[in-house]
Amino acid sequence: MTDHIDIISVDGSARHRAQKRFKSYGLLAIGLSLTFLFIMVGSIVLRGSSAFKQSFVQIKIELSADAIDADNIKRVRFGKLLKQSLRNKFPEATSRKDKKQLYKLVSPTAEYSVRKQVEANPTLIGTSAKLWVRTSSDVDMYLKGYVDANLDESKRRLSDLQLEWISLLQRENKIESRFNTKFFTGGDSREPEQAGVLGAVIGSALSLLVCFMLSFPLGVLAAVYLEEFAPKNRLSRIIEVNINNLAAVPSIVFGLLGLAIFLNFFGLPRSTPMVGGMVLALMTLPTIIIASRTSVRAVPSSIREAAMGIGANKVQTTFHHVVPLAMPGMLTGSIIGMAQALGETAPLLMIGMVAFIVDVPQGITDAATALPVQIFLWADSPERGFLEKTSAAIMVLLAFLIVMNLVAIILRRRFEQRW
Amino acid sequence: MIENNDFAPENTIISSKNVDVFYGDKQALFDINLNVAENSVTALIGPSGCGKSTLLRCFNRMNDVIPICRVDGSITLGGQDIHAPNVDVVSLRQKVGMVFQKPNPFPKSIYDNIAYGPRIHGMTASKAELDEIVEESLKRAGLWNEVMDRLDKPGTGLSGGQQQRLCIARAIAVKPKVILMDEPCSALDPIATATVEELIDELRERFTIIIVTHSMQQAARVSMHTAFFHLGNLVEHGATSDIFTAPKDERTQNYITGRIG
Numbered sequence: 001m002t003d004h005i006d007i008i009s010v011d012g013s014a015r016h017r018a019q020k021r022f023k024s025y026g027l028l029a030i031g032l033s034l035t036f037l038f039i040m041v042g043s044i045v046l047r048g049s050s051a052f053k054q055s056f057v058q059i060k061i062e063l064s065a066d067a068i069d070a071d072n073i074k075r076v077r078f079g080k081l082l083k084q085s086l087r088n089k090f091p092e093a094t095s096r097k098d099k100k101q102l103y104k105l106v107s108p109t110a111e112y113s114v115r116k117q118v119e120a121n122p123t124l125i126g127t128s129a130k131l132w133v134r135t136s137s138d139v140d141m142y143l144k145g146y147v148d149a150n151l152d153e154s155k156r157r158l159s160d161l162q163l164e165w166i167s168l169l170q171r172e173n174k175i176e177s178r179f180n181t182k183f184f185t186g187g188d189s190r191e192p193e194q195a196g197v198l199g200a201v202i203g204s205a206l207s208l209l210v211c212f213m214l215s216f217p218l219g220v221l222a223a224v225y226l227e228e229f230a231p232k233n234r235l236s237r238i239i240e241v242n243i244n245n246l247a248a249v250p251s252i253v254f255g256l257l258g259l260a261i262f263l264n265f266f267g268l269p270r271s272t273p274m275v276g277g278m279v280l281a282l283m284t285l286p287t288i289i290i291a292s293r294t295s296v297r298a299v300p301s302s303i304r305e306a307a308m309g310i311g312a313n314k315v316q317t318t319f320h321h322v323v324p325l326a327m328p329g330m331l332t333g334s335i336i337g338m339a340q341a342l343g344e345t346a347p348l349l350m351i352g353m354v355a356f357i358v359d360v361p362q363g364i365t366d367a368a369t370a371l372p373v374q375i376f377l378w379a380d381s382p383e384r385g386f387l388e389k390t391s392a393a394i395m396v397l398l399a400f401l402i403v404m405n406l407v408a409i410i411l412r413r414r415f416e417q418r419w
Numbered sequence: 420m421i422e423n424n425d426f427a428p429e430n431t432i433i434s435s436k437n438v439d440v441f442y443g444d445k446q447a448l449f450d451i452n453l454n455v456a457e458n459s460v461t462a463l464i465g466p467s468g469c470g471k472s473t474l475l476r477c478f479n480r481m482n483d484v485i486p487i488c489r490v491d492g493s494i495t496l497g498g499q500d501i502h503a504p505n506v507d508v509v510s511l512r513q514k515v516g517m518v519f520q521k522p523n524p525f526p527k528s529i530y531d532n533i534a535y536g537p538r539i540h541g542m543t544a545s546k547a548e549l550d551e552i553v554e555e556s557l558k559r560a561g562l563w564n565e566v567m568d569r570l571d572k573p574g575t576g577l578s579g580g581q582q583q584r585l586c587i588a589r590a591i592a593v594k595p596k597v598i599l600m601d602e603p604c605s606a607l608d609p610i611a612t613a614t615v616e617e618l619i620d621e622l623r624e625r626f627t628i629i630i631v632t633h634s635m636q637q638a639a640r641v642s643m644h645t646a647f648f649h650l651g652n653l654v655e656h657g658a659t660s661d662i663f664t665a666p667k668d669e670r671t672q673n674y675i676t677g678r679i680g
Contacts, residue, residue, distance in 0.1 A: 232486065302523035306586070308481065309517035310536040310593055311509045320535070321525060 041398075048391025054180035054193060055140045056132040057106060057169060061085040063118060065126040073119055079111035082133075090165055101162050107134040109194045132176070137192040137385035139166060143175065146384060157384075183392065187358045188374065192385025195378070197396050199360045203273055203353070203368030204342060204400065210277020210364055211284055211341050216334050218281075219288030220323075223330070226289075227296040228318050247286035254283045255350030263351060271352035271367040279347045284337035291333020295326040327415040335408035339401055345372040371397045432457040432627050433478055433597060438492035440473050440482070447473045449651045451492070455597075455644075460619060460628045462638035462659065465648035466679065471631045474648075475599050478629065479515035480508050497596070513540055516590035520602040522582035524574035524589070529566050532574040532585055533557065536593035552592055559625075560588035561618050580611025584618060591626065598622065600630040604637065616641050635675055639663050647671045649679075 061081055068076050086102050087093065093102040107113075110133035117131055118124050134140075138157045141147055143166070153160055169175045186196025230236045258279035262268045268275050299322045307317040348354065353369050354377065361368035369377070371393065378390040433455040440448040448470045455461050463471040473482070480501060482488040494501050501511055513536075524532050533553045536542075543549040553570070557563040562584045566577070574585050583603055590598055600619075604612040619628055619641045632638050638645050639659060646656040647670075655662060655671045666672045673679045 300523075302519060302521055303525065304484075305481065305517075305519060306523040306525060306589075307535075308484065309479070309512060309519070310539075310589060311511075311513035312535075312539055313509050316539055320539075325526065 044391045044394050044398075046391075048388055048393075048395050050144045051183060051388040051392035052180055053144070053177050054182070055135040055143045056176050056178050057135050057139075058130050058132050058174040058176070059085050059106070060089065060128055060130050061114065062088075062128045063125050068118070068125050070122055070125055073115060076115065076118075077111075078114045078118070082106065082111050082114055093161075098161060101159055102165070104136055105139055105162060105165060107136050107191060107193050109189070109191055110134060134193045135175070137383060140193055141384050142166065143177065144388075183389070187360050188356060188369065188377070189358060190356075192381075192383050192389055195386070195389055197371070197374060197393050199357060200369050200371045200374035200393070201396065201400065202361050203276075203357075204370040204372075206273035206361060206364050206368065207276040207280060207348075207353075207370055208338055208342060210274055211280040212334070212338060214278060214281035215284040215288055215337065219285050219334070219337075220292050220330055222285075223289045223292030223296055224318060224323060227293050228322065229314070243286050243289050247290060250346075251283050251344050252346040252350065254279050255347030257282065258347060259350045269365055269367075271355045271357070271369075272365050273353075273361060273368050273370075274364040275351050276348050276353050276368075276370060277364070279351055280341040280344060283344065283347065284334075284341050287337035287340065288330070288334050291336065292326065292330040295329025295333070296322060298329065299325045324415070328412045331408060331412050331415065335405065339404060342401060342404065343372055343397070345370075345376055348373050349376075371400065430457045431455065433494070433496055433629070435474070435477070435494045436492055438474070438477065438490065438494060440470070440477065440491075441489045442485070443487040447651055451653050453646060453653055453656060455627060455629060457627050458623060458625070459644060460623050460630060460642040461644040461646065462642035463629065463631045463646050463648060464633075464635060464638050464674075465654075466674065467633075469648040470651045471646075471648045472601050475601055475629060475631050478597065478599055479512045479517055481512075481517065483508060513593045514595050515597045515599060516593065516595035518583070518586050518590055518598060518600045518603050521606050522579055522586050524577070524582050524585050526573060526575050528571045529557075529574045529577070529585065530570040532589050533592045536589060540593055542593065556588040556592040557585075559591055559622070560584045561614065561621075562588055578611070580607050580614055583607060583611070583615055587615075587618065587622075591622070595626065597627040597629065600628060602631050602633060605633060612637070635663075647674060649674070 059082065062085065063081070067081065083099075083103055086105070087099065090102055093099050113133045114131055117129075135143070138147075139162075142149075142158055142163070147156055147158060149156075149163055158166075166175070182194060183196045185198055186194065187199030189195040226236060226240065230239075258275060262275050262278055263270050268278075303321050303325065304317055307321050308314075312320065348370050354373050355367060355369065356377070357367050357369050359366070375390055375393045375397065378386045378393060431454040433453075435451050435453045438448060438451040438453075439446060451474060453474070463475065465471050476482045477490055477494060478496075478501075482490060490502070496511070496514065499506070525535065527535070530553055533556050534549050537549060537552050543552060554563060554567075557566065562581060565581060566572075566585075574582065577585060583606075587598070587603075604615050607615065616637065619630065622628060623643075630638075630642065642659045644657065645659040645662040647654045647662065647666075647668075649670050655666060655668045657667075662671060663675055666675060670679070
């Protein structure tokens with residue numbers, strides 16, 4: 001007869017309790033971080049989503065043939081016509097002060113929109129057309145519910161008279177909220193209702209392109225040389241330590257370096273994605289080198305021996321076998337570096353990418369700004385309308401990042417080989 | 420220890436004279452004089468750390484890549500000193516192929532595994548020629564019938580024994596004179612081991628094979644000559660039958676009877 005062997009787990013033993021406790025700490029940590037993430041993204045979405053909508057107002061405008069020279073539309077003063085139409089609509093505005101308030105209902109850029117619409121459709125000339133133009137940012141904010149009409153008149157940006165006009169227009173269905181395409185197709189503007197992120201997105205994309213073109217080949221080659229070819233001596237150790245230190249240098253220092261070397265010494269054009277990309281490349285390089293070295297080191301030496309055993313030389317071994325196998329890791333490191341570079345603001349301020357630039361850049365030598373800098377600029381603006389634009393631009397930045405990471409994952413899958 | 424120096428097969432292809440190998444300050448091999456006969460199988464046996472793999476790696480200068488390793492003395496291949504300044508280590512390794520302990524196919528297709536060597540050495544002018552080499556090498560390694568319909572599949576998807584035969588096929592694809600095998604069966608099961616041993620027996624006709632093995636039975640089965648190493652010294656070298664039945668040295672006697680090692 002065998003002795004009774006106790007293998008039944010005694011629930012509540014110290015070992016079990018410790019295990020459970022540890023598990024719950026882990027869950028708590030994950031839960032907390034998810035909550036913070038949710039709060040952060042949630043508040044950005046809440047604040048930013050209204051930026052994708054923009055209020056438009058319909059104006060009946062007299063485009064009489066004698067006022068408009070069809071061959072010379074650029075010369076026509078549509079602003080005057082627009083003001084005339086507004087006065088026709090609300091004849092009660094007679095005093096200078098009331099008229100001024102009336103004109104402020106529509107965006108200051110509305111006259112250009114009218115010109116564009118006439119240019120696009122010349123048959124309108126000679127008729128009295130009903131055209132949709134953007135409302136001013138103040139009206140837009142009111143319509144989106146950001147302005148409290150019960151406040152004392154002196155404490156809000158819209159007067160009682162303006163509110164009256166707005167409610168009249170609303171009753172006549174002459175105010176509409178539409179998808180704000182301008183936000184995705186336009187450059188920066190002083191008017192919130194006119195401002196778009198395309199200039200900043202293109203600026204960021206061009207900067208990152210330059211950054212990648214410079215830092216990826218340089219970083220990978222440096223890593224491969226240091227890992228596979230360089231003699232292991234004092235010099236290579238010094239280089240290694242310094243590369244690791246470079247990764248910890250504050251990014252603004254790289255900005256100052258770019259300002260001193262690229263702009264002042266080499267005289268490259270300032271505020272351009274070219275210089276921005278070069279500065280970001282300096283910043284990204286250590287990250288790429290460190291990640292690439294790690295992934296080169298992770299390639300099993302049996303592969304190197306196999307190649308050398310059949311007579312491949314060092315270069316063939318490295319580039320036919322080691323580098324392809326290390327490529328997924330190198331790409332991962334590069335993408336982490338690029339993601340850092342995408343969110344970097346400080347070095348770009350130093351080289352002048354903080355300038356107010358309305359045009360969408362056409363190439364790497366055009367003046368441009370970048371997404372994080374654009375966010376910084378808008379966040380700094382006093383207009384109420386830029387508040388939602390700031391959050392919306394953050395959403396665009398996050399989307400940019402997600403797209404970049406997706407591309408990275410797809411690329412990595414492509415290169416991935418098993419051994 | 421003098422008697423092993425006298426063992427000189429009439430058709431020597433590789434010969435080492437007074438070879439000392441150092442790893443940094445530590446000496447791994449002491450004054451090795453070994454002659455290897457052409458088209459034969461020579462087994463290097465001995466306890467772990469006796470330097471047999473180190474010597475094997477000297478024959479195709481694989482030790483060159485270890486920065487702290489130093490080789491003194493002379494090693495000749497067909498009468499030529501392999502350390503002579505005009506010797507191209509790439510050509511040397513083409514003539515002296517190597518099969519490793521752990522099967523290490525490239526993470527590429529079976530075809531590319533074999534074709535890689537001929538490609539980098541520019542041995543073929545056309546795709547048809549390359550196809551021929553691949554087929555011939557796989558046939559000679561006894562793998563053709565198993566993989567002929569999946570040459571484009573990764574070599575790493577094969578079983579351990581198949582992978583090792585793939586590595587042998589890869590080694591013979593560059594048409595070497597000598598094949599060095601560093602415990603080729605230690606990671607394989609008995610059945611795969613038997614297949615590889617049969618293969619070694621067939622390859623003997625065309626190639627000179629030097630095999631490092633831990634298994635004395637394997638040495639007895641596949642080799643014609645056996646060299647016994649102990650603590651960095653070549654203790655005894657002779658016909659396999661002599662070594663296993665009538666060892667001259669006491670240490671050899673102790674090792675093959677299982678008293679040391």
